[in-house]
Amino acid sequence: MTEPLLRIDDLRVDIATRDRTVHALDGISLDLAAGEALGVVGESGCGKTMTALSVLGLLPPGGRITGGRVLFDGVDLAAAPAPVLQDVRGNTIGMVFQDPLTSLNPTMTIGRQVAEPLLLHRGVSRKEAWARAEETLRLVGMPQPAERMKAYPHQLSGGMRQRVAIAMALVCEPKLLIADEPTTALDVTTQHQILELIDDLRERLGMAMILVTHDLGVIANRVDRVAVMYAGRVAEQSGVRNLFARPRHRYTEALFAALPERAGDGGTELHTIPGLPPNLTVRPEGCRFAPRCVFATDECRTREPALADDELGGAEHRFACFHPVPDVNAEGEAAGVIAPAAVPAQSAPGAPLLELDGLVKEFPLKGGPFSRSRGTVSAVGGVSLTIRKGETFGMVGESGCGKTTLGRIVAGLEDPTAGSVRFGGEDLAGLTRAGRRAHRRRIQLMFQDSTAAMDPRMRVGEILREPLVIQGVGSRAGQEAQIGTLLDAVGLPRGAVHRYPHEFSGGQRQRLGLARALTLSPDLVVADEPVSALDVSVQAQILNLMRELQRERGLTYLFISHDLAVVRYLADTVGVMYLGKLVETGPAEEVYARPLHPYTRGLLDTVNVPDPSATAGSGSPLTGETPSAAKPxxxxxxxxxxxxxxxxxxxxxxxxxAPRGAGHQVACHFPLPVPEEVAAQPV
Structure with missing residues (x-):
C-alpha cells in the first residue's frame, strides 16, 4: 500500500491560559491520500479547526502539541522547526480561512497579497509573480482580474474576497488544500460557485483537501470520506455515502436528526441535542457524549469506547460507541432510532398585520463625503406584500437583493424613498415622532450578528432592561421580574443577568438576541439571518424556540434568510427577492414544490442537499453575476x-x-409550467 500524503497519528494539543489548560485535541488519528477529499464535521468547539491549524503549526497563544505526529510527505510537522513550517505554509499546503475579510491584509492590494507566496517560496521576479497572480485570479473565476489586482479587500463582495483567499492558497499549486468553513456566511449561489470552483481546481491540480464545516449538505456532495469529531476526539469516520446511509455513532445520528430537511414542511419538531459539549479543561470520564445521549448507560459513563471497525462496514467505517445505531430492517424501521416529535398545530393566520405597498428605497451613490451624488443604488424597487397576524413570512434571495434593507424599513431603522408601510391598519409615515416611537414597541428586530448587536461593556441584565427604561415601562422591580420571565422563556438561567455577552456561546447569544427582541412584547419580530452561522444542533434549538414562543405569544415573524431549508421548515408563506424586486410569493410548500419564477427554480437547484445520492446543484443552478443595483x-x-x-x-x-390562483403570485413574462403540464406537452 502507498503511504498516505498526510497521516495524523494520536495527535494531542493543549492550550494553556492564565488559570487553566484546555485539552483541545486528545488523540486524533486521520489519514489522507493524495487527491482525496476528507470532510471534518461536528459542533463548534469539537476540535475541527484546531485539527486543521495543528497541521500547519498555527496554534493560538498558549497552544502546543503535547503528543502524536503530523506526517506530511514523510516529514513530521509536529516536531519540525520553524523554517520547515514556514516553507510548507502557502507552498505545499494552502489554507483558506473561515473569514476572508479578517485573513486578508486591509492595507495591501489584492495583487500584492496573491503574489506574496510566489515571492516568498518560488523566488520569481515581481513581474512574474504579478502575472501569475493575475492568472490565478482568472482561474478562480474573478471577474476583471487585472482591475481587481489593484483593489483592496474592503472594495470586494464576500464572494469575491473568498475567491481571493482561494487564489492565495492555490497560487503555488500545493499538494494539500485545507479549507476551514469556506462558505459559512455566503448565500446559496455564491456557496455553490465557490464549491464548484474548489472541486474543479482539485481535479485539475490533483490536490488533496481537508474541508472543515458544520454544513452537512456541503459535506454530502463534496468529499470522499468524513470524520465526525466530538470533544476533541474522532467519534466516527467513514466513506461519505456509507455515513449518510448508515450512521452508527449516536452523535452522528443526532446531528442528522437536527437537519431541517428531515422535518420537511415543519410538521415535526426538529430534534435537538440536550446540553452542551463538555468542558475540556478536565478529561471527561467515559464516553464524552454520554451526558447528552438519550441511549447512554452506566457503561458509557464509566468506560471510554475505542474507535473500532464496524462489523458490517469493515475498516472503511469506524466508530466509538457502545450502543450504536442499529441497521434498519427490510421495512426500513429500527428499534432505538431517534424519531421526530410532532409539532403542536399553529393557529391559523389572522387579519393583515403588515402591508407594504410599492415600497422603494434608494441610496445616493457618492464618491466621497464631500462629493456630489453620482446616482442612486436601487436597494428596494417597488415591493408590495401582506403579512398576516400569527404568520411566519420567509424572505429569501441572494446577498445584496434587498432583504435586510426591507427588514430595516419595516423595523423603522430606515425611511422609505417611496411607497407605504401600514402596520395594524395605520400608515407609519403619517405618524408623529411620538406616535412612531410608541409604534416601534410593536415591531422589534432580531439582528444577524448577535455579538455586534450587544454592547460588550454592559451586562445582560442591563441590555435586556434598556428598552424597558427607554419606553418607561414599569418600575425597576417590575422590569427585573419581566427580565427573569424572558430568560425562562428563552431557556437561559436567571443568573445570566450578571454576565457579559462574550461569556456566552453563539447559540446562547442568539437566545439573548431573541429575548431582547421580545422585551417590549411586540406583535412582529423581524429576524434577519438569526441562525446563519450556527451549528445544525444549535440552529434546531433556536428554530424550535421561535416556533414555541410564536404559539405561546401569538407572534408574527418576518424571517429573512438565505438558507432555503430553514425557511421551508419555519415559514408559512415565502417571498423571493432578486435585485430589489419581489419576484414570487406563495405558500411555502407550493413555492418549493412548484416554483413559478426561473430565479426561484435556480435557487432550489443550487442548494447542496444533505444526501450524497442527490447530485449537488442538479437541474439548472444559477450562473453569472448579479448586476449592479446602481444600474439595474x-x-x-x-x-x-x-x-x-x-x-x-x-x-x-x-x-x-397569479396563474395558479391568488395565493401564488409571480412577476415573470414566462412563468414555469407545473410538472404535469410539462409531461402533457407533445414531444
Missing part, C-alpha cells in the same frame, strides 16, 4: 441571467400575475 437591467431585472429571457423581458417590466 431594464425590464425584468433577472433577464441577464435567465435561460428563458426574450426581447420583451428587456423592454417591459413583468406584471404580477
Amino acid at each position: 437591467p431594464s425590464g425584468c431585472r433577472f433577464r441577464t441571467r435567465c435561460p428563458l429571457a426574450q426581447d420583451v423581458c428587456a423592454e417591459v417590466e413583468p406584471p404580477v400575475a
